[in-house]
Amino acid sequence: MGGGFYLPMKTIILHFFEMLFGIAILSAGAALGIIAGLGQTTSTGTCSALAGALGIKVGTAMILLYSSFLVFQLLLLRRKFRPDRLFQLIPVVLQGWILNFFRYSFGPFQQLNPQTYPERFLVFAVGLCCIGLGFTCVKCSRFVNYPPESFCALMAQQLGIRFGTTKIFLDFVYVAATLVLCWRFGLDFGVVREGTLIFACCDGLLINLFQPRVERLFQRLDIAVAP
Numbered sequence: 001m002g003g004g005f006y007l008p009m010k011t012i013i014l015h016f017f018e019m020l021f022g023i024a025i026l027s028a029g030a031a032l033g034i035i036a037g038l039g040q041t042t043s044t045g046t047c048s049a050l051a052g053a054l055g056i057k058v059g060t061a062m063i064l065l066y067s068s069f070l071v072f073q074l075l076l077l078r079r080k081f082r083p084d085r086l087f088q089l090i091p092v093v094l095q096g097w098i099l100n101f102f103r104y105s106f107g108p109f110q111q112l113n114p115q116t117y118p119e120r121f122l123v124f125a126v127g128l129c130c131i132g133l134g135f136t137c138v139k140c141s142r143f144v145n146y147p148p149e150s151f152c153a154l155m156a157q158q159l160g161i162r163f164g165t166t167k168i169f170l171d172f173v174y175v176a177a178t179l180v181l182c183w184r185f186g187l188d189f190g191v192v193r194e195g196t197l198i199f200a201c202c203d204g205l206l207i208n209l210f211q212p213r214v215e216r217l218f219q220r221l222d223i224a225v226a227p
Contacts, residue, residue, distance in 0.1 A: 010225045018141035018218055023095045026134025027059075028109075031102035032127030034058065035112050036120045039195030041131065041203070042174035043148070048191045049181035059100030066092040069147035076154055088147045091138065124195050131199070132206025133214075139207075140214045171200065 007015075033040050040048060043065070044058070051061035070088055074081045102109055114120040138146075145153075152166040159166075175192060182189045 008226075011222060012143075014221055014225050015141050015143040018221070019091060019138050019143040020094065022134045022137025022139075022141060023091055024098055024134070025130050025137060027095055027098040028102050029127040029130025029132075029134055030099055031106070031109055032112075032123050032130065033195065033199075034103060035109065036114060036124035036127060036195065037190060038120050038124045039193030039197070039199070040191050041199045042171040042178075042196060045178045045191040045196060046174045046181070049178045049185075049187055052187045053181050053185040057100045058103055059096040059098070062099060063092055063096035066095075066147050069151040072151050073147065073154060076151075076158070085150070087144045088150060090144060091146055124198075128199060128202060129206065132203055133210050135203070136207050136210040136214050140211065140218050 030041070030044050033044060034048060039045070044062075047058050047062040047065055050056075050065060051058040054061065067089065070085065073085060104110075112123060114123050148170060149167075152170055153163055155161075155166045156163045175196070178192055179189070181187065182191065
């Protein structure tokens with residue numbers, strides 16, 4: 001938990017709600033990306049394909065997929081695996097539940113039915129911005145990392161390469177897994193489209209744009225609750 005064990009309880013609670021706020025925005029953006037139908041993020045596309053293959057909701061598939069990276073960490077670390085790594089399940093479960101809510105139960109999103117390409121692109125663009133802002137909030141909350149990011153950090157350390165390199169490789173694995181699942185189970189290949197490439201190119205730019213502003217806001221909140 002990002003050093004959270006040594007922080008005052010009020011600060012830990014604040015960081016949790018900062019993370020929760022980010023997860024809510026991120027999940028809303030992911031749901032909008034699915035509704036737009038122009039291609040999803042690499043990980044969300046894999047979750048959608050897995051959901052179609054197993055006949056489950058996309059948020060539930062996300063819980064299964066992301067949790068598997070915690071198992072990979074256990075296999076990689078073995079006896080060095082610390083129990084506090086299980087806290088990584090907190091954002092995973094929360095995001096799965098909230099994504100299911102926005103995708104299947106949230107009234108305004110259920111009314112969205114973009115037909116023309118400009119309409120779809122508008123929904124997609126809003127979703128893209130939400131994903132960038134939401135991920136930035138989760139990152140800046142300093143509460144806990146997601147299992148895939150923690151696994152990539154471990155692999156980078158083990159192989160002596162940059163974290164970004166392992167993330168790029170993981171994105172390729174996501175896309176390959178999505179295509180295989182779509183082919184094997186006769187699913188729509190539309191989860192990987194031009195939007196997937198746009199997400200890959202623009203997400204980092206949006207995070208760089210949002211991060212200084214979010215960090216300043218969260219620092220002010222930290223000061224406000226400090227004893």
